[in-house]
Amino acid sequence: MTTTEPRATTPAPPASVEPRRPRRRRTLAPYVYLAPAMTLFTLFLALPIGYAVYLSLRTVKVSGLGLGSGARQEVWAGFSNYSRALGDPEFLASVGRVALYGLVLVPTMLGLALLFALLLDAKRTGVKGFSRVSIFLPYAVPSVIASLLWGFLYLPRVSPFEYVAESLGLPTADVLSSNVILFAIANIGLWGGVGFNMIVIYTALKAIPQELYEAARLDGATERGIAWRIKIPIVAPSLILTFLFSMIATLQVFAEPTTLRPLTNTISTTWSPLMKVYRDAFTRDDIYSAAATSVVIALATFVLSFGFLRLVQRRAFAQENG
Amino acid sequence: MRLHTAMKTAAVVAATAMLAAGCGGGSEGDGGSAADGPVELTFWTWAPGMEETVAEWNAANPDIQVTVNKQDGGDPAITKLLTAIKAGSGAPDLMQTEYQKIPTLVAADALADLSDVLPEDLADRYADGTWESVTLGSDAVYGVPQDSGPMQFYYRADIFEQLGLEVPETWDEYAQVAEQLHTADPSKYLGTFSANDAGWFTGLAQQAGASWWGIEGDSWSVDIDSEPTQKVAEYWGGLVEQGVIDNKPMYTPEWNAALNDGSQVGWLSAIWAPGVLEGNAPDTAGKWAMAPMPQWEAGDTATGNWGGSATSVTSQSEHPEQAAEFIAWMNGSQEGVNALVEYGSLYPADLDAQGEALAEPPAFFSQQADFYDIAAETAQGVQPFTYGPNVNVAYSAYNDEFGKATEARTADAFLAAVEAMQTATVDDLKNAGFSVAE
Missing domain, CATH: 3.40.190.10 (Periplasmic binding protein-like II)
Known part of the structure; x- marks a missing residue:
């Protein structure tokens, strides 16, 4: 009864507005939800990266003596910053050092992390909580502090190790000398990194259903056999993840060598690629070539990470997909 | 100029x-x-x-x-x-x-x-x-000058006396004393060559007559790899090669410990040294003395500046x-x-006000009454030196190149380091577009 009357007096508007409103809401809604993330992403990731790329294509040209205002001018540099970065023997040497550092550090660190995780997971381990915390604790120590602590332990005259070795008549070695400095730095990374990786692997181990172990034991598998045949293959994805993180961290090693540098002659200001970026930007005041080197490092990290993932993906995740 | x-x-x-x-x-x-x-x-x-x-x-x-x-x-x-x-x-x-x-x-x-x-x-x-x-x-x-850092030779007077060593007046004598000291007690060194302190080496080169930069017309000139600096580098490289001078950097916990326990018996430093010694080697109060820098030519009074x-x-x-x-x-x-x-x-740096302000020797050297008289004399001998627009580049090249050289422990490596510093500094100026006189 009432339905026909309003329709006659106010015909179109309600009918046409009503269905349109929800449609507009539907189209706007995703953007509203995305806005905070997009804003943060743009402000704190995309823009800085864009600015770094822009800077890497610029350079400062000085005229004459370069004194007084107006003597410096920012100009386009094309790819000259890039060609200089890639052709710089110091940069290549730093890449070589870091590659070796990674070869030493990553397998040792992940091997120890896996070993500790398996030990913690094994049935007979006592004082689990305490062991877990004490292995994890170094990860909570900032790497600068860790490097200072280790630096004091490395310096022969102030090191308690040296003191003990000397009083016992044992031979002492200078760990800051050029042959072993790489291992001394890797040791700090190892000390700080094992705990974190162990927790990641240990968490994955905890998620393995107990039935698998029971079945294995019924079939007569030993603890070692279970670890080797069941646990390690199942936590392989975690191992890949930790390997990826460690590889990226290796490419970005900075705090440890920078903190140790004043204590020894054997660490140059371009020891690692990021140290070279820092030196160029802040010691040499050449933010442009520093930006170019950063872009190169970022691209290399990207290529290595995704290349590695592609390589292992099929094999590692095959069993999950059946 | x-x-x-x-x-x-x-x-x-x-x-x-x-x-x-x-x-x-x-x-x-x-x-x-x-x-x-x-x-x-x-x-x-x-x-x-x-x-x-x-x-x-x-x-x-x-x-x-x-x-x-x-x-x-x-x-x-x-x-x-x-x-x-x-x-x-x-x-x-x-x-x-x-x-x-x-x-x-x-x-x-x-x-x-x-x-x-x-x-x-x-x-x-x-x-x-x-x-x-x-x-x-x-x-x-x-700017207005605040302080200056004329360099002098600081040494442990007590150990010098105990071992019967003479205070060196020339660099030849310094080398002899370094050897005598290290032979008498192999744990002791007369000094260290620090690859971390570019300003210190600059002061030593300045004393020898180097001036690393210069202005020629509308161009900068760079003169690091020249006779005075080479002479200084070769001299120190020789001492390190011989092993009579330590090769560890200064300003490390280890160096502090060595100053404090008497393993570092001397320090070529500047007028602000008493404050550093007081802070880093508190156990040695009253045991140090200051003398003018050893000279390249006997009878000269040249010195360099470190800091200021x-x-x-x-x-x-x-x-x-x-x-x-x-x-x-x-x-x-x-x-x-x-x-x-x-x-x-x-x-x-204010010469007019210096006299009144510096009546007393610094507390850590209270036994050396003529401390500031010697200082004023040495300050007269500071050699002219021009800094350029990329001191930071030259200094970071010093750290890297001399880091390698002190590890290599040869006089040749020290000379090569000077050459590498020159190349790095000139390349940087040219690359930035400064006009550089060859």
Whole structure:
């Protein structure tokens, strides 16, 4: 009864507005939800990266003596910053050092992390909580502090190790000398990194259903056999993840060598690629070539990470997909 | 130093800009100070005793209040300043500027020209060489000298006496004493060659007659790889190769321990050494003595400079006039200089005020009554030295190249390091577009 009357007096508007409103809401809604993330992403990731790329294509040209205002001018540099970065023997040497550092550090660190995780997971381990915390604790120590602590332990005259070795008549070695400095730095990374990786692997181990172990034991598998045949293959994805993180961290090693540098002659200001970026930007005041080197490092990290993932993906995740 | 058209023009332009800014700022400031209270100035410094010195000024000058912002040290503070200048804001009003950093900062347009806001006769209070390092030989004034660091030889008088060693007067004698000492007690060294302290090596090269940069016409010249520096490098490389001089860097916990327990028996350092020794080797109070630097030619009185700073006003300061007034008081008046010496044990650059302020030897050397008489004599012998616009590059090349050389422990490696420093410095200048004289 009432339905026909309003329709006659106010015909179109309600009918046409009503269905349109929800449609507009539907189209706007995703953007509203995305806005905070997009804003943060743009402000704190995309823009800085864009600015770094822009800077890497610029350079400062000085005229004459370069004194007084107006003597410096920012100009386009094309790819000259890039060609200089890639052709710089110091940069290549730093890449070589870091590659070796990674070869030493990553397998040792992940091997120890896996070993500790398996030990913690094994049935007979006592004082689990305490062991877990004490292995994890170094990860909570900032790497600068860790490097200072280790630096004091490395310096022969102030090191308690040296003191003990000397009083016992044992031979002492200078760990800051050029042959072993790489291992001394890797040791700090190892000390700080094992705990974190162990927790990641240990968490994955905890998620393995107990039935698998029971079945294995019924079939007569030993603890070692279970670890080797069941646990390690199942936590392989975690191992890949930790390997990826460690590889990226290796490419970005900075705090440890920078903190140790004043204590020894054997660490140059371009020891690692990021140290070279820092030196160029802040010691040499050449933010442009520093930006170019950063872009190169970022691209290399990207290529290595995704290349590695592609390589292992099929094999590692095959069993999950059946 | 000759004045060149480009620099003159630059100076005139800068001065005009300053005048305009000064007038605007002045009238605003006059109105402002009545309405908004005192002018607030921030001061980045890492020199000891600055808080106390500034407190004296603040108590006497309620209209110009200075706030000290303590910095970590020369390099990080300069990095921060250059970043702030690039960003366009965030720089302090006042900045402690080491002499070797001034050309870099001027080239980055970080410092204000104070020639119009400083008292006219201020320059007369300083040695010509010192004043030139704040003008760079132009009409502009980029700061007022605060302290200087003429180098001397510091040694453990007690150990010298015990082992019957003579205080070396020439570098030949220094090498002999180093050998005698190390032979008598292999745990002891007369010094160390530090690859981490470029300023120290610069001072040694300066004593030998080097001047690493120069201005030729409208071009910079770089003269690191030349006879005086090569001579110094070869000499030290020889001592390190022989093993009679240590090769560990200075300013490490290990070096402090060695100073404190008598393994480091000597230190070629500068006038501020007593403060460092007091802090790093407190157990050795009263055991040290100071003598002039060993000489290349017997009878000479040459020395170099290690450290020393001016106080500058940054190009971002809105109150250059008031800032200049404060600097002139602190670095160029009897009252200010007395405070610098009393609270910070600095060796003031102000020659007029020096005599009264330095009546007593520093506490750590209280047994050496003629400490500041010897210092004043050695200060006369500071050799001229010109810094260039990329001291930072040369210094970081020093760290890397001499780091390698001290590890290699050969005189040849030391010479190669000097050559590499020269190449790195010239390449950087050319790459930035500076015109470089060959």
